[in-house]
Amino acid sequence: xxxxxxxxxxxxxxxxxxxxxxxxxxxxxxxxxxxxxxxxxxxxxxxxxxxxxxxxxxxxxxxxxxxxxxxxxxxxxxxxxxxxxxxxxxxxxxxxxxxxxxxxxxxxxxxxxxxxxxxxxxxxxxxxxxxxxxxxxxxxxxxxxxxxxxxxxxxxxxxxxxxxxxxxxxxxxxxxxxxxxxxxxxxxxxxxxxxxxxxxxxxxxxxxxxxxxxxxxxxxxxxxxxxxxxxxxxxxxxxxxxxxxxxxxxxxxxxxxxxx
Amino acid sequence: xxxxxxxxxxxxxxxxxxxxxxxxxxxxxxxxxxxxxxxxxxxxxxxxxxxxxxxxxxxxxxxxxxxxxxxxxxxxxxxxxxxxxxxxxxxxxxxxxxxxxxxxxxxxxxxxxxxxxxxxxxxxxxxxxxxxxxxxxxxxxxxxxxxxxxxxxxxxxxxxxxxxxxxxxxxxxxxxxxxxxxxxxxxxxxxxxxxxxxxxxxxxxxxxxxxxxxxxxxxxxxxxxxxxxxxxxxxxxxxxxxxxxxxxxxxxxxxxxxxxxxxxxxxxxxxxxxxxxxxxxxxxxxxxxxxxxxxxxxxxxxxxxxxxxxxxxxxxxxxxxxxxxxxxxxxxxxxxxxxxxxxxxxxxxxxxxxxxxxxxxxxxxxxxxxxxxxxxxxxxxxxxxxxxxxxxxxxxxxxxxxxxxxxxxxxxxxxxxxxxxxxxxxxxxxxxxxxxxxxxxxxxxxxxxxxxxxxxxxxxxxxxxxxxxxxxxxxxxxxxxxxxxxxxxxxxxxxxxxxxxxxxxxxxxxxxxxxxxxxxxxxxxxxxxxxxxxxxxxxxxxxxxxxxxxxxxxxxxxxxxxxxxxxxxxxxxxxxxxxxxxxxxxxxxxxxxxxxxxxxxxxxxxxxxxxxxxxxxxxxxxxxxxxxxxxxxxxxxxxxxxxxxxxxxxxxxxxxxxxxxxxxxxxxxxxxxxxxxxxxxxxxxxxxxxxxxxxxxxxxxxxxxxxxxxxxxxxxxx
Numbered sequence: 001x002x003x004x005x006x007x008x009x010x011x012x013x014x015x016x017x018x019x020x021x022x023x024x025x026x027x028x029x030x031x032x033x034x035x036x037x038x039x040x041x042x043x044x045x046x047x048x049x050x051x052x053x054x055x056x057x058x059x060x061x062x063x064x065x066x067x068x069x070x071x072x073x074x075x076x077x078x079x080x081x082x083x084x085x086x087x088x089x090x091x092x093x094x095x096x097x098x099x100x101x102x103x104x105x106x107x108x109x110x111x112x113x114x115x116x117x118x119x120x121x122x123x124x125x126x127x128x129x130x131x132x133x134x135x136x137x138x139x140x141x142x143x144x145x146x147x148x149x150x151x152x153x154x155x156x157x158x159x160x161x162x163x164x165x166x167x168x169x170x171x172x173x174x175x176x177x178x179x180x181x182x183x184x185x186x187x188x189x190x191x192x193x194x195x196x197x198x199x200x201x202x203x204x205x206x207x208x209x210x211x212x213x214x215x216x217x218x219x220x221x222x223x224x225x226x227x228x229x230x231x232x233x234x235x236x237x238x239x240x241x242x243x244x245x246x247x248x249x250x251x252x253x254x255x256x257x258x259x260x
Numbered sequence: 261x262x263x264x265x266x267x268x269x270x271x272x273x274x275x276x277x278x279x280x281x282x283x284x285x286x287x288x289x290x291x292x293x294x295x296x297x298x299x300x301x302x303x304x305x306x307x308x309x310x311x312x313x314x315x316x317x318x319x320x321x322x323x324x325x326x327x328x329x330x331x332x333x334x335x336x337x338x339x340x341x342x343x344x345x346x347x348x349x350x351x352x353x354x355x356x357x358x359x360x361x362x363x364x365x366x367x368x369x370x371x372x373x374x375x376x377x378x379x380x381x382x383x384x385x386x387x388x389x390x391x392x393x394x395x396x397x398x399x400x401x402x403x404x405x406x407x408x409x410x411x412x413x414x415x416x417x418x419x420x421x422x423x424x425x426x427x428x429x430x431x432x433x434x435x436x437x438x439x440x441x442x443x444x445x446x447x448x449x450x451x452x453x454x455x456x457x458x459x460x461x462x463x464x465x466x467x468x469x470x471x472x473x474x475x476x477x478x479x480x481x482x483x484x485x486x487x488x489x490x491x492x493x494x495x496x497x498x499x500x501x502x503x504x505x506x507x508x509x510x511x512x513x514x515x516x517x518x519x520x521x522x523x524x525x526x527x528x529x530x531x532x533x534x535x536x537x538x539x540x541x542x543x544x545x546x547x548x549x550x551x552x553x554x555x556x557x558x559x560x561x562x563x564x565x566x567x568x569x570x571x572x573x574x575x576x577x578x579x580x581x582x583x584x585x586x587x588x589x590x591x592x593x594x595x596x597x598x599x600x601x602x603x604x605x606x607x608x609x610x611x612x613x614x615x616x617x618x619x620x621x622x623x624x625x626x627x628x629x630x631x632x633x634x635x636x637x638x639x640x641x642x643x644x645x646x647x648x649x650x651x652x653x654x655x656x657x658x659x660x661x662x663x664x665x666x667x668x669x670x671x672x673x674x675x676x677x678x679x680x681x682x683x684x685x686x687x688x689x690x691x692x693x694x695x696x697x698x699x700x701x702x703x704x705x706x707x708x709x710x711x712x713x714x715x716x717x718x719x720x721x722x723x724x725x726x727x728x729x730x731x732x733x734x735x736x737x738x739x740x741x742x743x744x745x746x747x748x749x750x751x752x753x754x755x756x757x758x759x760x761x762x763x764x765x766x767x768x769x770x771x772x773x774x775x776x777x778x779x780x781x782x783x784x785x786x787x788x789x790x791x792x793x794x795x796x797x798x799x800x801x802x803x804x805x806x807x808x809x810x811x812x813x814x815x816x817x818x819x820x821x822x823x824x825x826x827x828x829x830x831x832x833x834x835x836x837x838x839x840x841x842x843x844x845x846x847x848x849x850x851x852x853x854x855x856x857x858x859x860x861x862x863x864x865x866x867x868x869x870x871x872x873x874x875x876x877x878x879x880x881x882x883x884x885x886x887x888x889x890x891x892x893x894x895x896x897x898x899x900x901x902x903x904x905x906x907x908x909x910x911x912x913x914x915x916x917x918x919x920x921x922x923x924x925x926x927x928x929x930x931x932x933x934x935x936x937x938x939x940x941x942x943x944x945x946x947x948x949x950x951x952x953x954x955x956x957x958x959x960x961x962x963x964x965x966x967x968x969x970x971x972x973x974x975x976x977x978x
Contacts, residue, residue, distance in 0.1 A: 055879055080887060088885035098876035102898045112884035164884060
């Protein structure tokens with residue numbers, strides 16, 4: 001997939017608490033591309049995703065989304081227009097699927113389109129219901145989040161991110177907080193999105209899964225991309241020691257997730 | 261010698277004469293030395309008054325020694341005025357008894373105190389310039405403290421001192437704009453000591469008005485002690501003045517008091533129902549009616565002024581600040597004439613003379629004078645003359661709000677004695693079988709008080725009182741209330757017969773209705789205050805968490821100040837302190853005070869609530885492109901509120917109870933109603949239980965409601 005990139009990162013550096021986490025990341029994500037990021041704990045995977053929509057401010061480099069450029073030192077207040085423009089175009093799914101506990105499932109999904117994009121509540125509701133259908137949760141539209149299972153909550157979170165019709169969807173270990181059965185239902189939704197042409201950057205340890213859906217796999221180690229290539233190449237013939245150690249530690253099984 | 265200096269002023273007046281000229285006359289050196297007094301006499305003569313000089317000749321003058329010092333020491337001057345026409349009929353000048361044995365004057369203060377005092381004195385002298393006298397034959401000193409039983413034996417000669425001082429301001433026709441502030445005096449009779457007698461004739465022989473070395477100069481009080489080689493000593497500033505400092509007098513717009521009353525057709529008079537019988541209290545047979553001998557007096561005065569009397573309830577301790585605020589036109593509620601009060605308000609002629617009676621348990625020892633009370637626990641009312649007297653003794657003073665409680669505590673052994681006005685002692689103390697009168701430690705007078713800048717009103721009320729006295733109406737009223745005694749006739753010092761009255765009262769439906777109404781007031785104040793606190797606290801809390809550096813600092817300061825100072829103080833400042841610049845209504849001030857105080861607590865609750873919302877919530881909202889405000893409004897605050905809700909409900913219940921504090925700013929809410937009724941019924945149990953029940957009836961449903969809300973809002977899991 002080498003169309004015009006929807007997300008470009010150039011020389012990204014970021015530090016947390018004085019420790020440099022990202023040490024110069026260059027990355028382009030093309031339209032419809034699914035990029036998977038692998039790496040040991042602390043290698044900067046999550047930080048990289050959060051830098052893409054400036055949830056974690058970076059110290060050097062830049063991120064470009066749909067012509068908007070994020071630069072170091074932007075402030076939430078002064079640069080809110082650019083930040084908002086980027087964030088409405090970059091969807092994010094968190095590991096802990098933080099649904100809004102005081103809103104129903106439907107309200108969770110339609111809140112941002114309605115309040116941020118300015119869709120009428122009727123239109124926003126229609127969009128939300130369609131997305132909930134897509135993640136298989138239309139029946140639970142009126143439920144409160146805490147009555148849902150973890151897998152259902154994460155699927156709602158995905159629907160919530162999709163409701164903004166993002167150019168690119170960032171998924172930060174979306175299944176690591178779930179048991180295998182619940183993971184499977186979430187992964188099948190993600191796979192379905194991938195087949196639908198949704199551009200995604202995905203951090204995951206589910207190598208079997210990403211072998212199926214990813215167009216490209218990056219291996220991150222100590223804040224740098226140490227390996228990059230098609231899944232088969234990276235997963236089967238890892239070049240870097242980091243990649244080898246991760247992949248050696250993870251089961252090299254075939255896909256165990258149900259296809260829809 | 262306690263009189264540092266006496267600025268003596270002799271006002272000569274006749275039928276509405278003002279003061280045109282003042283002459284300072286130093287007292288004969290010897291006399292001054294002997295008594296340690298430097299007396300400057302001002303003889304004020306009105307130009308064009310026939311035989312003004314002759315009038316001056318007739319001036320009799322007496323300067324109270326020790327007792328006067330109590331006033332004068334603190335005020336720095338004694339005003340003396342004697343009506344020229346009445347000197348003939350006045351009893352012969354009597355030597356003043358020397359100072360009371362009581363330790364009248366605390367030790368001297370530092371230089372700052374002196375400076376302050378001198379400043380005050382200058383102001384006083386300025387005020388003196390408009391003082392007048394008129395032929396009012398008030399006979400007694402304002403308050404005579406009989407320091408020993410040896411003191412008053414038989415009819416005391418009336419002291420001319422203070423006659424003019426009191427009456428000076430009463431003359432109709434005083435030039436408008438002039439302050440008719442009279443200085444008060446006090447003569448104390450005590451054990452004879454080796455003090456030179458101050459005979460009016462000696463001090464100022466007829467016609468002896470010598471010009472002072474510095475004529476026209478302000479009457480500066482000269483510390484006599486300086487000459488005597490002693491350190492100058494000032495008495496403690498009465499508590500009232502401390503209160504006064506907190507509550508700056510309102511400079512009312514104009515001296516239109518009388519006109520205002522006439523236009524409105526209503527004479528509003530202030531008093532406190534908590535004072536109980538026989539002053540002003542609810543009719544036990546019909547609790548919707550207010551009765552009392554002062555009600556009768558007020559109605560008679562109003563009738564003579566051609567208007568209607570309207571009672572305004574106000575906490576007794578704050579009658580003067582409330583008068584200054586303009587909450588009513590006149591105070592008529594057992595207000596003792598004291599020097600401290602004369603500093604702030606103008607008094608009419610007295611309508612009742614009382615004695616300060618020390619009541620002890622029957623088996624206890626003998627006491628005859630104030631100094632013997634050293635180490636005793638004596639109960640009295642805050643701001644009363646008895647309190648002032650006790651402050652001069654070494655007794656431990658225990659202050660009460662009501663008149664019933666001190667005697668009860670005396671019975672129960674929590675006190676060694678109770679010093680209060682004889683009226684109170686008669687009705688509330690002596691009916692108790694185990695109590696008896698130990699001594700009469702002083703005398704005083706009740707008078708009506710008006711704002712000093714309303715001389716027309718003052719003279720109108722005073723004339724009405726004068727007419728009532730002359731026509732026997734006052735006597736009829738006092739007799740009706742069984743208050744008449746020879747003390748009233750002579751306004752001297754004699755021991756009244758105790759009026760016994762069985763204290764048995766029952767609660768009526770009217771009381772219940774009053775309680776319910778008070779409950780409504782409590783609920784209204786609490787609800788409004790809480791609404792204000794919830795909204796205001798939100799603003800402060802958000803400022804503190806999300807504001808700029810300056811906003812954060814401001815919010816923090818707000819929280820610390822309002823959380824760190826007593827609510828009671830805040831209410832005082834808001835209601836009395838701010839009155840000159842921001843005269844708030846009592847209800848408004850109550851709501852504002854409570855609301856602003858609780859806003860500080862709410863702010864912290866919101867902050868804690870916001871901090872309890874997981875960070876991911878904010879990030880999720882931001883990742884969806886929400887603005888800060890939107891995320892706050894739609895995502896964070898609803899969750900924070902849920903965390904804060906139990907605390908807010910808690911605070912609502914706390915506000916319900918704290919609203920009882922607003923009675924100090926004259927709001928009669930549930931607790932105040934309870935204390936008032938308790939005095940009415942002379943018992944705390946029933947009103948107390950009813951009051952508690954009503955509070956519970958308010959707070960329990962509230963806590964249930966809060967619990968239900970909480971359950972509905974809180975997810976069982978995250």
